[in-house]
Amino acid sequence: MFDNDELVQLVTESGQRLNHPEFSGYIDDIGIDAVRALYEDLVVVRRIDSEATALQRQGELGLWAPLLGQEAAQVGSARALHSEDFVFASYREHGVAYCRNVDPTHMLRFWRGSTHSGWNPYEYRMTTPAIIVGAQALHATGYAMGMQFDGTDGATITYFGDGATSQGDISEAFGFAASFNAPVVFFCQNNQWAISEPVSVQSRVSIATRGRGFGVPSVRVDGNDVLAVIAVTRAALARAREGSGPTLIEAVTYRMGPHTTSDDPTRYRSAALDEEWRLKDPLDRIRALLESADAIDDSYLAAVQQKSDDTAAALRRGCLETVEPKPMSLFDNVYAESHSLIDDERRQFAEYLDSFEGTDA
Template sequence: MDPLQLLDPGGNLHDDPEWTLDVTPELCRDLYRRMRIARSLDSAALALQRQGELGLWLQSLGQEAAQVGSITALRDTDHVFPSYREHAAALCRGITPAELLVQWRGNRHSGWDPQQYRFHIYTLVLAAQLPHATGYAMGVQRDGADEIVAVYFGDGAASEGEANEAFNWAAAAEVPLLFFCQNNHWAISTPVRTQMRAPLVQRARGFGLDAYRVDGNDVLAVHAVTRAVADRIRSGGGPALIEAVTYRMAGHSTSDDPDRYRTASDLDAWSLRDPIARLEALLARQGWLDGDQRAAVDAECAELAEQTRTVCRELPLGELSELFGTVLSEETPLLAEERRQFLELARSYED
């Protein structure tokens, strides 16, 4: 099953009678701006990690279209459960660079209020957010709220037991949930071809989910499919899955060396499908982005990068012993003992 594509790598538009989208200059400029801003933050955060200012960073490089195209097709009231590299989606919801970086600098478990942004905290435990999203969608269903729930995950997470349980649970309960998989071809160093013998969309349909496959580097196709599928779910059509076929251009994280398990030719081939360059080509061809508009986006990206560098270094380093008080609502004997051992270890360095 070929992924749906409305905008090819050369920036040429193609109509699809099933997935209509009013492609306006305003829409394209907005999506372009959001993807550029996300990449600017991503680059600044990578540099900060290499300078020792962040403990870890997981890049979203190459996946901007999948995230921006989907999140902008949802309503702001729809609750979103991300995994750990949905920086572009988070920025679209208004989460600030400081709120994004605080976790990776080691200050707090998370930097934002999920209720305020309708965007849950990052989940580093692979696929754990899928049952969480399913349970939340059951609450939405029982409340009769006019909203849906969306959950982001990768192809690697789709191999976890929690993912398959969530697919089955959501389908059986017919909850208003959109599963959005960014198939970036790699579960750390394991290629998708060795993870599964049947395409994810086929597996999802086996659980009773409506499932769709889209070119994840085509922001217009992602936007069109997500908007239509979200509307169908909202109207009572039951849960669905969208598989956005994209590529992780960087390593799994800053502690990963992707050169050890993939070839330069693969990376070069996917570089030609860059989601930002693709939309930029359309904007240029249609004359929808003039010099002043491009300069304004460039300036906004530079300002965000500078803001990211500044706020990161200004984040106060908290007392590590305080972290034990934020794990559980009530301290257990085991947690108290762990705190005691930590303090004893810390004092030993003072000596």
């Protein structure tokens, strides 16, 4: 199941549902109503992303990391999780956060500079954005080992891109997880481009093969096929919960937009390549599946559109109505209890701010 580089696919680009001898059984419970719900997830997540991108362009966010094209990889893996599982994200997992019921407004506070975090990780069993590339894989492995020591049934999943696999933290996490049989799922969204370099620069073999080199069973999945992603993620989580250790999932997808809103992909990527992947759009694929099953009509599409419009409106309203923090709040919640170093820094900063009173500064 996890020992070859076959690309697992359960829905073709044209919307035809396929049978897979090892993975189809993991989605036997997903009927047409569940597919309709997944399509709604995909549409809403894309709308969250486009609205946040617009807010950044309008000067309301300092930066945004778009996920356009990667919706199926995120929605599929997130919908495979149990409530007790813990997510260790990078900085692009807005779709995962949505599926974990994080208020979309909270996703923006970090990028607006209104908070050091964004939400309580323990409330949603998901960490806030991690900017240090690859570090979250070590955190996920350590937390998984802790769950193992505590005798809990849950698992962890950590997300990173193809470029992060060149970081030492990822290799160290693979090594620890394999050696200690940690219940962690490594989920690589191979979107083909690490900022401006193609994945071929990151690795001369598949990323899944690199995992196997550390003794981590690995699988490659069509990351634009939401049903296939659910299936392989469920299989990997089942391995973790039964005590069989870590799994690496390489979700082969494509970043259709820029790395972040400060990036211009036209400087390093051809329009022809973009068009090639646009034909594999994850939303179009599931819509085609629904159409072939005669499970889509104007009423349903209008309801989905209304849900995405309402979510986008709430996102914009919440962003613009955010109460910006006071300067002195910088020192809140650094430690659980009073700390002399923080107390001294708080006093010095207060004196610095007071020095501006009565001036035009």
